[in-house]
Amino acid sequence: MQTRLNPDTPEDYCGTTYAAKLLGLSVGTIQTLVEKNELQAWKTQGGHRRISMPSIRDYQKKHNMLLNPLETKENRLRVLLVEDDPVTRDMIRDFCNRCDMPVDCTAMSSGLEALIDMASIQPDVLIADLNMPGVDGFELLKTLKQSEQFQRMTCLVISALSQDEITAKGGLPEGTIFMAKPVSTQWLNGFFTALVAGRKMDHAVALS
Numbered sequence: 001m002q003t004r005l006n007p008d009t010p011e012d013y014c015g016t017t018y019a020a021k022l023l024g025l026s027v028g029t030i031q032t033l034v035e036k037n038e039l040q041a042w043k044t045q046g047g048h049r050r051i052s053m054p055s056i057r058d059y060q061k062k063h064n065m066l067l068n069p070l071e072t073k074e075n076r077l078r079v080l081l082v083e084d085d086p087v088t089r090d091m092i093r094d095f096c097n098r099c100d101m102p103v104d105c106t107a108m109s110s111g112l113e114a115l116i117d118m119a120s121i122q123p124d125v126l127i128a129d130l131n132m133p134g135v136d137g138f139e140l141l142k143t144l145k146q147s148e149q150f151q152r153m154t155c156l157v158i159s160a161l162s163q164d165e166i167t168a169k170g171g172l173p174e175g176t177i178f179m180a181k182p183v184s185t186q187w188l189n190g191f192f193t194a195l196v197a198g199r200k201m202d203h204a205v206a207l208s
Helices: 016-023 027-035 053-062 086-098 111-121 137-145 163-168 185-207
Strands: 041-043 049-052 077-082 103-108 125-129 154-159 177-180
Touching: 016 027, 016 049, 016 053, 016 103, 016 111, 027 049, 049 053, 077 086, 077 111, 077 185, 086 103, 086 185, 103 111, 111 125, 111 137, 125 137, 137 154, 177 185
Parallel strands: 077 103, 077 125, 125 154, 154 177
Antiparallel strands: 041 049
């Protein structure tokens, strides 16, 4: 496996989970492709695997796969879901995949994993749990709000924490939308409907 410590830019690499989504393969298959050097990858000093985006595009071309969804689904809402509870994560991801609206959802189980792939995914919407091990939702939001690149991203947090508990932990960044658990798919449907409608309106204004 290729050894590098620093890629040129964050857009040049992604994590294993997102690479699997881009290629429509399992995480295990991605790891096998890396070991066979069919995908170029390296590990950070912390032991986290980074996979070269150019090598993913080369693999897609070699095997006549569709281009990167970020290039072929420009009109779709790119949603990044960060939730450590598998039941909630699968429920929201399945809802996004089944709904009639143009939504493309990538689901991850940790805040750290999201930070690794954020620049590659460039989500329009972030849906994040607050109470997670390691990098929790509070730290994830705080880190992203410090980046100019993600200032326009819509942030929705889902949590069983009370407002007092959230305030005690420093509160949420301005403009963050809150939904209490258990998650309501009816509420999510309205949320995405409003986002899609607003996106269409902005596009119409831009063309006028």
